[in-house]
Amino acid sequence: MKPRVATVWLGGCSGCHMSFLDLDERLIELADKMELVYSPIADIKEFPHNVDVTLVEGAITNSENEEYAHIIRKRSKFIVAFGDCATTGNVTAMRNRFTPDEILKRSYIELAEKNPQIPNDYTTLAQLLKKARPLHEVIKVDAWLHGCPPTADQIWFAMTSLLEGKIPVLPPAYLRYG
Amino acid sequence: MTIEDLHELAEKERQRQAQYKYRILYCSSAGCVSSGCEAARTALKQALEEHGVAKQCELVGTGCLGMCGEGPLVLVHNDQTLYQRVDATIARKIVEEHILKGNIVREHTIDLNDPFFAEQKKIVLENMGKINAESIEEYIAADGYSALVKVLSGMTPEDVISEIRRSNLRGRGGAGYPTGLKWDIVRKSPSDQKYVVCNADEGDPGAFMDRSVLEGDPHRVLEGMAIAGYAVGANQGYIYVRAEYPLAIERLRLAIKQAERLGILGNRILESNFNFHIDIRIGAGAFVCGEETALIRSIMGRRGRPRPRPPFPSEKGLWDKPTVINNVETFANVPPIIRNGASWFTSIGTQKSPGTKVFALAGKVKRTGLIEVPMGISLRKVVFDIGGGTPDGSTFKAVQTGGPSGGCIPEQHLDLPVDYESLQSVGSIMGSGGMIVMDNTSDMVDVAKFFMEFCMDESCGKCIPCRVGTKHIYMMLDKIVKEEGTEEDFALLQELCVMVKETSLCGLGQSAPNPVLSTIRFFREEYTKKLQPTSCYEGNASTITETNGEQK
Amino acid sequence: MGVVTFTMDDVQYSANEGDTILKVARDNGVHIPTLCFLEGLSPVGACRLCLVEIEGSPKLFPACTTKPAEGMIVRTQTERLKKYRKMIVELLASEGNHQCAVCVVNGHCELQDLAYEVGLDHVRFPYLYPAKTLDASHKEFVIDRNRCVLCTRCVRVCHEVEGAHVWDIANRGINCEIIADMNTPWGESDLCTSCGKCVRVCPVGALLEKGATVGELKKERGFVKVIVTARSKHEWITVEDHEEE
Ligand SMILES: Cc1cc2nc3c(=O)[nH]c(=O)nc-3n(C[C@H](O)[C@H](O)[C@H](O)COP(=O)(O)O)c2cc1C
Ligand code: SF4
Ligand code: SF4
Ligand code: SF4
Ligand code: FES
Numbered sequence: 001m002k003p004r005v006a007t008v009w010l011g012g013c014s015g016c017h018m019s020f021l022d023l024d025e026r027l028i029e030l031a032d033k034m035e036l037v038y039s040p041i042a043d044i045k046e047f048p049h050n051v052d053v054t055l056v057e058g059a060i061t062n063s064e065n066e067e068y069a070h071i072i073r074k075r076s077k078f079i080v081a082f083g084d085c086a087t088t089g090n091v092t093a094m095r096n097r098f099t100p101d102e103i104l105k106r107s108y109i110e111l112a113e114k115n116p117q118i119p120n121d122y123t124t125l126a127q128l129l130k131k132a133r134p135l136h137e138v139i140k141v142d143a144w145l146h147g148c149p150p151t152a153d154q155i156w157f158a159m160t161s162l163l164e165g166k167i168p169v170l171p172p173a174y175l176r177y178g
Numbered sequence: 179m180t181i182e183d184l185h186e187l188a189e190k191e192r193q194r195q196a197q198y199k200y201r202i203l204y205c206s207s208a209g210c211v212s213s214g215c216e217a218a219r220t221a222l223k224q225a226l227e228e229h230g231v232a233k234q235c236e237l238v239g240t241g242c243l244g245m246c247g248e249g250p251l252v253l254v255h256n257d258q259t260l261y262q263r264v265d266a267t268i269a270r271k272i273v274e275e276h277i278l279k280g281n282i283v284r285e286h287t288i289d290l291n292d293p294f295f296a297e298q299k300k301i302v303l304e305n306m307g308k309i310n311a312e313s314i315e316e317y318i319a320a321d322g323y324s325a326l327v328k329v330l331s332g333m334t335p336e337d338v339i340s341e342i343r344r345s346n347l348r349g350r351g352g353a354g355y356p357t358g359l360k361w362d363i364v365r366k367s368p369s370d371q372k373y374v375v376c377n378a379d380e381g382d383p384g385a386f387m388d389r390s391v392l393e394g395d396p397h398r399v400l401e402g403m404a405i406a407g408y409a410v411g412a413n414q415g416y417i418y419v420r421a422e423y424p425l426a427i428e429r430l431r432l433a434i435k436q437a438e439r440l441g442i443l444g445n446r447i448l449e450s451n452f453n454f455h456i457d458i459r460i461g462a463g464a465f466v467c468g469e470e471t472a473l474i475r476s477i478m479g480r481r482g483r484p485r486p487r488p489p490f491p492s493e494k495g496l497w498d499k500p501t502v503i504n505n506v507e508t509f510a511n512v513p514p515i516i517r518n519g520a521s522w523f524t525s526i527g528t529q530k531s532p533g534t535k536v537f538a539l540a541g542k543v544k545r546t547g548l549i550e551v552p553m554g555i556s557l558r559k560v561v562f563d564i565g566g567g568t569p570d571g572s573t574f575k576a577v578q579t580g581g582p583s584g585g586c587i588p589e590q591h592l593d594l595p596v597d598y599e600s601l602q603s604v605g606s607i608m609g610s611g612g613m614i615v616m617d618n619t620s621d622m623v624d625v626a627k628f629f630m631e632f633c634m635d636e637s638c639g640k641c642i643p644c645r646v647g648t649k650h651i652y653m654m655l656d657k658i659v660k661e662e663g664t665e666e667d668f669a670l671l672q673e674l675c676v677m678v679k680e681t682s683l684c685g686l687g688q689s690a691p692n693p694v695l696s697t698i699r700f701f702r703e704e705y706t707k708k709l710q711p712t713s714c715y716e717g718n719a720s721t722i723t724e725t726n727g728e729q730k
Numbered sequence: 731m732g733v734v735t736f737t738m739d740d741v742q743y744s745a746n747e748g749d750t751i752l753k754v755a756r757d758n759g760v761h762i763p764t765l766c767f768l769e770g771l772s773p774v775g776a777c778r779l780c781l782v783e784i785e786g787s788p789k790l791f792p793a794c795t796t797k798p799a800e801g802m803i804v805r806t807q808t809e810r811l812k813k814y815r816k817m818i819v820e821l822l823a824s825e826g827n828h829q830c831a832v833c834v835v836n837g838h839c840e841l842q843d844l845a846y847e848v849g850l851d852h853v854r855f856p857y858l859y860p861a862k863t864l865d866a867s868h869k870e871f872v873i874d875r876n877r878c879v880l881c882t883r884c885v886r887v888c889h890e891v892e893g894a895h896v897w898d899i900a901n902r903g904i905n906c907e908i909i910a911d912m913n914t915p916w917g918e919s920d921l922c923t924s925c926g927k928c929v930r931v932c933p934v935g936a937l938l939e940k941g942a943t944v945g946e947l948k949k950e951r952g953f954v955k956v957i958v959t960a961r962s963k964h965e966w967i968t969v970e971d972h973e974e975e
Contacts, residue, residue, distance in 0.1 A: 639905070641775075
């Protein structure tokens with residue numbers, strides 16, 4: 001059975017996923033070695049059980065991210081923090097010096113062109129957490145893949161290693177923030 | 179003033195005191211000031227005047243009498259009767275019954291045979307309850323400055339140092355470094371200028387040993403410093419005292435002025451060729467300014483930040499000149515050692531830690547206050563005999579020594595003797611003399627958190643391990659106290675504590691983790707029972723366990 | 731001048747009396763990580779990255795301020811030291827607000843270099859996200875305290891080399907901050923000569939030139955040594971008081 005792999009997009013800009021797509025033809029090679037069971041680029045509703053490796057992009061910035069992170073942790077054997085936001089909070093965490101109220105006011109009132117109004121239907125909307133946090137401050141993470149975004153080569157290195165059943169230890173050239 | 183003049187002055191003062199029928203001493207140290215000794219004094223004075231006995235009685239403010247929890251304290255010196263919680267009414271009664279009729283007002287006395295007093299041994303505090311804290315004459319009449327006289331009339335500086343070395347006096351500021359050795363290094367460091375510095379920063383929360391000495395017997399410290407100056411070849415001394423000690427500063431200022439007036443400080447002291455001046459420098463009350471290199475920078479008007487040692491102040495201190503820096507209590511031990519000889523001193527206490535140590539006993543004991551005990555006394559004696567044990571209905575849990583740099587010692591080690599090495603062997607330190615007793619109501623993680631908060635706030639911020647590390651240790655403790663911490667947090671906490679201890683620049687960071695490490699050592703389950711499980715994969719663990727390279 | 735012989739990582743070296751362990755190491759190509767140290771400025775021993783082990787002592791010693799003694803046995807790369815160095819970088823990373831992706835010195839940053847050197851793949855301590863200020867009041871330069879690692883190089887270069895003493899440290903512990911004059915906006919400083927030395931010695935993106943964008947700012951730090959050497963030979967003005975902070 002091929003390893004079951006998932007990728008998740010939480011509080012990030014999707015740049016890391018874009019970088020994944022930059023693997024280009026190597027994607028096909030990867031596809032042969034694994035089964036993609038969940039990803040923002042595939043239309044699957046629920047996060048599946050029994051996942052071997054999950055890449056998580058983005059920081060934990062709202063209540064939905066947080067709940068999701070715990071679900072992912074329960075259902076994945078191995079979790080990789082994917083990119084700087086998942087590893088350090090990065091740009092997503094730049095809001096942390098402000099309170100959620102200040103941020104909402106700024107975005108939905110002060111900068112609104114029409115109908116200034118703070119969304120308040122939290123039955124359907126996620127609520128901002130007090131602070132955006134890197135993934136490992138919320139759940140246990142097994143490996144980290146940095147970069148904003150990680151380069152295709154870094155991703156390739158990490159994925160091939162994982163698919164061979166090895167935890168990737170990035171060589172110095174692949175250890176980079178920013 | 180010559181040495182003969184000084185002897186004459188002492189004799190005259192003794193005669194003056196002898197003419198009184200009663201000498202009534204009230205504690206005028208900060209503790210009793212805050213519990214209302216001024217009202218007691220006024221009431222005593224009024225009553226004495228009203229009954230026309232004011233002339234036969236002398237009413238003087240003296241140094242700390244020890245049982246600060248029972249203040250204001252008043253001592254009738256002639257028959258050694260100690261009154262507690264003296265308010266205006268009791269003061270009146272003391273005059274009307276005791277002074278006029280000779281009837282001791284039993285219901286307000288404290289028994290001086292109580293183990294609180296009986297188990298103590300007073301060297302540093304010997305003048306408390308004996309002399310007027312603001313009178314140089316009374317100090318001199320109580321053998322004060324006779325050690326300086328002895329030094330100036332026939333001892334060479336080398337003699338003084340060898341006497342101190344033989345006494346095995348160790349620094350009372352915390353680390354227990356041999357004082358004689360320190361002086362010897364300064365003596366031998368070649369320089370045109372040397373300094374003597376008295377460390378009266380006393381930053382440990384709850385500690386007031388040095389303050390009490392300065393308030394109650396300031397001349398003793400001046401004398402010790404002058405002897406140090408003579409021994410090492412310094413002509414200038416500084417006392418670095420925190421601004422929060424206004425009474426100590428006031429008494430020191432007065433004492434320096436008195437000593438200068440009598441020619442005991444200044445140029446050509448007691449008509450010898452020895453010159454020694456003392457100035458006061460006031461600190462803003464940062465704990466780190468008690469660290470010697472930071473203190474020295476602060477005296478120089480710079481930001482009080484420690485620097486790596488070596489070089490030690492004994493080679494490069496104030497303005498890069500060789501500098502003796504000692505604690506208040508260390509200096510206070512010097513005159514009696516010179517007066518009575520090194521072998522007298524070594525007969526008290528233990529072989530490695532001779533003499534006594536002053537402690538500020540606080541926390542969950544019946545009797546709190548200022549105590550001086552011979553080194554080597556067991557902790558059990560201090561807690562249960564002197565302190566009277568924990569209040570009724572509660573049980574003893576731990577005693578904390580060394581303040582924020584020390585550790586908690588549990589019941590099973592209570593028979594340890596109080597000395598530098600023994601306390602260290604159980605992960606605590608002697609420290610400068612804070613001693614806090616805790617009972618079963620104390621949560622040890624919370625205790626550790628309290629001390630860590632102090633260290634975090636007081637970190638000067640120069641080095642990374644202490645500046646950032648103490649903050650993280652504090653946050654982890656807070657998380658554990660709130661029962662939100664995990665096993666991983668607990669493991670990381672211990673790793674970080676060891677790292678901060680080993681990598682910090684100065685003693686503050688190096689010792690800040692002690693309260694945490696010692697509570698983990700003796701009360702581990704108080705931590706572990708608060709930990710939470712971490713969420714993990716619902717099925718069998720991952721098969722990806724090996725790495726593809728070497729982890730740094 | 732006397733010479734001392736000592737061993738470092740099993741190799742024997744001789745050092746001129748007065749040289750530090752770090753100097754000997756650098757002269758001989760032995761790498762010891764540093765951050766607060768900068769050649770030409772007085773060493774302060776503050777960052778603790780250069781700590782080394784000396785046989786016979788349980789303590790660790792900063793190589794930048796410790797002088798070798800005859801026969802000393804020094805180790806610079808033990809497992810314990812490596813672990814502590816990594817933790818120091820972790821602590822630093824958690825202390826500030828470092829978003830390398832949008833930083834002017836991205837790719838030319840001493841903190842990044844250190845992170846790579848110690849193999850920092852993630853920071854185990856929670857990020858503190860302090861609310862630090864940015865001061866752009868100076869006509870040419872900016873100080874962004876979010877990225878400051880408090881190495882005090884700017885304080886020292888301004889005091890010791892430029893002689894202006896614009897910079898100093900305010901507050902204590904985790905609240906320490908670099909301030910201009912008596913905590914005034916930099917642009918209003920009476921003392922600042924706009925020489926830019928502080929910007930150039932800053933190891934990270936805390937002091938920067940206006941107009942620099944992401945990854946653009948490269949700093950040249952060797953000039954301090956040049957000035958200080960020249961001065962000590964009396965080629966320029968004399969150094970009166972060469973001291974820390
Ligand atoms: C953070 C810190 C605070 C200190 N505070 C004091 C103090 O308040 N009083 C004191 O005498 N020593 C204090 N010390 C110890 C001094 O650095 C120094 O060792 C002492 O003054 C030497 O005097 P001694 O040999 O008489 O003990 C402190 C040390 C550290 C690291
Ligand atoms: S250990 Fe703490 S107090 Fe001491 S130098 Fe370092 S930061 Fe300052
Ligand atoms: S200063 Fe260095 S570590 Fe900090 S954000 Fe900039 S590049 Fe990153
Ligand atoms: S501004 Fe730069 S040079 Fe100055 S202390 Fe901060 S990091 Fe160091
Ligand atoms: S480089 Fe030596 S302590 Fe910073």
